[in-house]
Amino acid sequence: MRLILYLGKGGVGKTTLAAATAARAAQLGKRTLVVSTDLAHSLADALDRPLTAEPMQIASSLWAQEINVLEEMRTGWSKVQDYITNTLKKQGASDVAAEEMALIPGMDEIVALLNIYRQARDSNYDVVVIDAAPTGETVRLLSMPETFLWYVNQANGWKGLALNAAKPLLKTFLPGVNVLDSLAKLNDQVAALRKVLTNPDISSYRLVVNPEKMVIKEALRAETYLALYDYPIDGVVCNRVLPPPPAGGYQDALLRDMATQQRRYYEQIHSTFAPLPVWDAPYRSQEVLGAEALAALGAEIWGNTDPTQVFFRGSPQELIKRGESYLLRLPLPHVELSKVVMTKKGDELIVEVGNFKRDIALPAVLVPMEATVARMTEGALEVTFTAPAASARA
Ligand SMILES: Nc1ncnc2c1ncn2[C@@H]1O[C@H](COP(=O)(O)OP(=O)(O)OP(=O)(O)O)[C@@H](O)[C@H]1O
Ligand SMILES: [Mg+2]
Numbered sequence: 006m007r008l009i010l011y012l013g014k015g016g017v018g019k020t021t022l023a024a025a026t027a028a029r030a031a032q033l034g035k036r037t038l039v040v041s042t043d044l045a046h047s048l049a050d051a052l053d054r055p056l057t058a059e060p061m062q063i064a065s066s067l068w069a070q071e072i073n074v075l076e077e078m079r080t081g082w083s084k085v086q087d088y089i090t091n092t093l094k095k096q097g098a099s100d101v102a103a104e105e106m107a108l109i110p111g112m113d114e115i116v117a118l119l120n121i122y123r124q125a126r127d128s129n130y131d132v133v134v135i136d137a138a139p140t141g142e143t144v145r146l147l148s149m150p151e152t153f154l155w156y157v158n159q160a161n162g163w164k165g166l167a168l169n170a171a172k173p174l175l176k177t178f179l180p181g182v183n184v185l186d187s188l189a190k191l192n193d194q195v196a197a198l199r200k201v202l203t204n205p206d207i208s209s210y211r212l213v214v215n216p217e218k219m220v221i222k223e224a225l226r227a228e229t230y231l232a233l234y235d236y237p238i239d240g241v242v243c244n245r246v247l248p249p250p251p252a253g254g255y256q257d258a259l260l261r262d263m264a265t266q267q268r269r270y271y272e273q274i275h276s277t278f279a280p281l282p283v284w285d286a287p288y289r290s291q292e293v294l295g296a297e298a299l300a301a302l303g304a305e306i307w308g309n310t311d312p313t314q315v316f317f318r319g320s321p322q323e324l325i326k327r328g329e330s331y332l333l334r335l336p337l338p339h340v341e342l343s344k345v346v347m348t349k350k351g352d353e354l355i356v357e358v359g360n361f362k363r364d365i366a367l368p369a370v371l372v373p374m375e376a377t378v379a380r381m382t383e384g385a386l387e388v389t390f391t392a393p394a395a396s397a398r399a
Contacts, residue, residue: 006125006207007132007313011242012231013213014223015139018244021293021302022213022286023136024051024069026312028296029303031067033311035131038068040121042146043138046071053295060128064296068130072117118146119198132313140223144230148361150199151234154192205237205318212241212278216270225277225339226359232319232337233356233363239317241278242306243271244286277339282316324368330391331371338384345386349376354388 009026011019020041027039038060041048048071049056052063060068125133137143202208210231212224224241231238247264255261275283284306293302303312323334337345337358346357352372354365374390381387 006130007315008122008125008135008201008208009132009313010135010137010143010208010210011213012137012140012143012210012224012227014220017213017215017220018242018286019139019213020047020051020136021299022211022242022244023134024048024296025286025293025299025303025306027069027132027134028064028067028300029307030132030134030311030313031064031296032300032304034066035311035313036066036068036129037132037134037313038070038125038128038130039134039136040069041071041136042117042121042143043136045138048136051294051299060124067296072121118150118202119194122198122201134313140227144227144361147202147231147236148234148363150195150202151363153195154199203235203237205239205315205321208237209239209315210236211239214241214243214274215245216243216267216274218270221270221274221277228278228338229340229358230361232335233358233361235322237319238281239315240282240284241274242284242286243274245288246271246285247288280317281319322365324371327389330377330389331374333367333371333388333390335365335386335388336384337381337386340381340386342379342381342386345379345381347376347379347386347388356386 009023011023011026013019020043024039027037031037039048039052040060041056046056048069052069054063056063056069056071058070058072060070062068121133121135137146212227214220214224228238247260247267250261250264255264286302286306289302293299306312320336322336323332325332325334333354335356340358344358348355349367352367352369354367354371354376356363356365371390373392375393376388377391378389379386
């Protein structure tokens with residue numbers, strides 16, 4: 006199965022590109038599902054037909070769905086939180102401690118992701134294309150499995166106490182999910198989910214940009230965050246590209262100005278995102294609506310190539326031995342060292358970029374070592390680890 010997710014600033018064309026990819030994949034014979042996870046759904050508008058919370062077949066090999074699971078979970082999980090809090094209080098925990106312990110951040114998002122994945126897998130789709138919310142919210146969604154795993158790892162003491170209490174409630178608001186007997190099981194599922202979301206053979210993340218300054222900046226930030234969490238990007242779509250001017254140039258002054266400005270950013274996009282492939286999507290004089298028009302747009306972008314193939318494989322995290330020390334290399338494009346905060350805590354390396362934080366589980370060999378030098382080289386954060394005795398000698 007393939008999982009493709011489009012990211013980008015509000016209004017750049019994520020829904021259009023997700024739907025175009027799905028429609029084109031279906032046209033090429035792949036069993037395809039396109040899912041909207043954006044609460045402000047517009048997939049139905051792009052496909053030009055009403056959709057429901059369940060997958061609905063809308064063309065040969067093409068299904069579409071607008072999930073409202075985020076909302077459902079938000080309400081559902083808060084009930085479980087209240088329940089756990091009250092149970093803990095009865096057991097003698099102070100108010101603050103009980104509330105703190107019952108709070109698992111991002112639970113709703115986790116369940117939404119799990120639902121999409123489980124359904125995709127069980128329904129035998131070849132491809133699932135996700136039409137997500139604008140960048141910030143989607144990065145938050147994608148950072149949740151990591152946050153959740155970290156949290157459950159930390160909150161050891163309350164587990165046995167609260168799990169049994171929460172069980173019937175978990176069942177009530179996750180009726181179909183009978184595997185979720187307990188949070189411990191959920192923990193395993195989230196770990197498995199993260200594996201899928203970071204597996205470059207299954208999941209690909211694509212950035213959508215327009216040839217405009219602000220849009221490019223946001224895509225660069227998205228690229229950094231995706232790299233921080235190890236999510237594989239396999240390409241960039243440059244959407245709304247004006248056609249080349251006719252011989253003698255555009256007659257219309259507005260078009261001429263737009264084309265000149267686009268040219269500059271267009272070139273910047275192609276060079277900045279290299280070595281990722283950049284595909285151009287033409288500016289249409291009318292909105293691209295309906296499966297047929299969307300498939301035609303897909304064909305124009307990717308020609309006869311399958312738009313769901315893996316187009317690029319970046320270098321993952323690397324560990325290199327250098328004499329007695331080790332070098333951990335973490336690709337983090339478009340970030341300055343001054344913007345990275347790093348802390349080594351036991352077997353974890355905590356890397357913070359902006360509002361996002363990742364706890365990287367260190368390979369066993371690095372755990373007793375000290376992180377001595379960090380630097381940014383060619384789009385990667387390089388951290389040198391040295392044995393404490395060796396650094397004391399130095
Ligand atoms: N290449 C294109 N040519 C013409 N119109 C386009 C093109 N791409 C997108 N549009 C139109 O631009 C509008 C915004 O596109 P779309 O909804 O796909 O963006 P989005 O990134 O999903 O937005 P949001 O962040 O609100 O979800 C829509 O009306 C869409 O039909
Ligand atoms: Mg959209």
